Amino acid sequence: METVDALFPRAGEIAAAMMARCAAEIPAYRLLPASVLEGDLVANATAVFELFLTTVAEDRRPTEDELALPIAWGAERARDGLPLEAVLKIYPLAAGVAWELLAGDRALLGARMLDFLGEVMPRVAEAYLRERDDLDWERREDRQNLAASLLAGRPVRRRELAESYDVVVFQLPSPTSSASRAATDLFRVIRSDLDSQPGVLVTFQGDGGVLLVPAGSAVDAVAARVDRVCGRPCAAAASRAPTLADIPAAHFEAVEILALAEGLHRPPRLYRLADLAIEYQLAxxxxxxxxxxxxxxxxxxxxxxxxxxxxxxxxxxxxxxxxxxxxxxxxxxxxxxxxxxxxxxxxxxxxxxxxxxxxxxxxxxxxxxxx
The missing domain is CATH 1.10.10.2840 (PucR C-terminal helix-turn-helix domain)
Structure with missing residues (x-):
């Protein structure tokens, strides 16, 4: 029978499986940058699972100091714009994955897991709500989900949307810091900076971003703001969507242009189809x-x-x-x-x-x- 001590070396493996399941079943998590989903969240899940195993091995409840980090991570998800239901759903879903993978005494671990979730989830929710009160959360979440819906071609309420958009995709420069949080923090700073731009919608895909800039706005100026936040030029590409229905096709074209520029080792800057028309045709x-x-x-x-x-x-x-x-x-x-x-x-x-x-x-x- 697998002992609790034997589970510690598997904590990273189990945490990665937890996050993979959560990303598959909770759509909101798929809007997070890859650096958050595959980096921060896996590291956080590993730490929480190890804390759970520690409390089981020592037959005790988690202390206030030990709960401080999971509580702080709940506040971070508020800054990422995730809805509270997605933040809380991850705990029972991750516990279910751990249950499937555990081959030891499930009766003991199951009972202790419920106690552990009862300690953690209310505190995380409290921290999340406190942080959300300090953010323009509803507006940020709405704008990110709106951008994702437009890119996917899903119907949206028109509200104050522009008639047409320039779709800009960009790739962050390689981080100069080896710190795992560098890219995550940079994403947040970019989003906060672009929140001040009228009508601009922003979301992130993988380790790159997508901007929807109302047609007629200064696309180059918006891209330059991203460059200034990053401290150096980003590789980017733009394509015009004449109507909202054209946004997915414009996004595809912009992705193709950016991939072409990077594949041909062109210097990082904002490219349009006209800049690489010959190369695009040759491709x-x-x-x-x-x-x-x-x-x-x-x-x-x-x-x-x-x-x-x-x-x-x-x-x-x-x-x-x-x-x-x-x-x-x-x-x-x-x-x-x-x-x-x-x-x-x-x-x-x-x-x-x-x-x-x-x-x-x-x-x-x-x-x-x-x-």
Missing amino acids: QPGPAREALAGVLSPLAEHPHLIDALRAFVTSGYNRGEAATALNIHRNTLTYRLGRVQLITGYDATRPADARHLAAAMTAYDISRRHG
């Missing part, structure tokens, strides 16, 4: 893309030649800048471009060939990304 599968990609296929075994060509194209065909970017001598770059010509038959220093090689480079990168 569509077909014989033309494969033919262009095939131009550079003979260079696959010579990555230094592909790097030289990419640097030359990216620098605007400036040999000096390309050589500096590669940290090589200009003559070395010239030699490598000559090798590219010898192998492919195209001369990167001739305008007509250069355009063809630039298109081939895009098709080659896209084919490798999809391959």
Whole structure:
């Protein structure tokens, strides 16, 4: 029979299973950033489960100090905009998952689990309600759920919605801090900052965000606010939705544009379809893309030649800048471009060939990304 002590090493595994079930069965949790759902909440669940096991092993109730962290986490969920029913539902649902996974004395653990939930849940609810009173909670939750409904194409009450929106998707820059809470705190600061922008709706998906900016508003200025909060530029893409019904399609297009910009290693900034129109067209599968990609296929075994060509194209065909970017001598770059010509038959220093090689480079990168 599995003892309580033997369950401690499994606390992380059981907590991860708890959160996976909660995310699957409680829709509100799927609106949280991945850094919260897969990071903070799993860590919190692990700590709470370990506290439960400790109280069972020591045959006692949790102390006030031990309950302080679960209570504080309840307040955090209020700041995340989750409804109270979702915050409380997670406890019995997680307990059910733990019950399914436990192979020890269920009679003992079951009775103690009910006592433990009776101690924790009322205190969490109290902290949540206290925190909600200090927030513009109803407005924030409503705006986040409204954004999620529009993106999913679900019918909504029109209220004060704009006739059309620019859908902006953005990816947060890689965190400079290794702290697990860095991304979570950044999401909250961004949301609080954008709450002051008239008509702008914001929600988060994975480790990125989605903004619905009323058409006619300064989309670039809104994206710049996100950059300022992050302290450096974010990779972002925007697409216009002429009507509310067009929002899901515009969201899909913006996601495609952002993925294309990142896949082609473009510098982080706000992109529109017009900025990557040629690349976007080349990204569509077909014989033309494969033919262009095939131009550079003979260079696959010579990555230094592909790097030289990419640097030359990216620098605007400036040999000096390309050589500096590669940290090589200009003559070395010239030699490598000559090798590219010898192998492919195209001369990167001739305008007509250069355009063809630039298109081939895009098709080659896209084919490798999809391959």
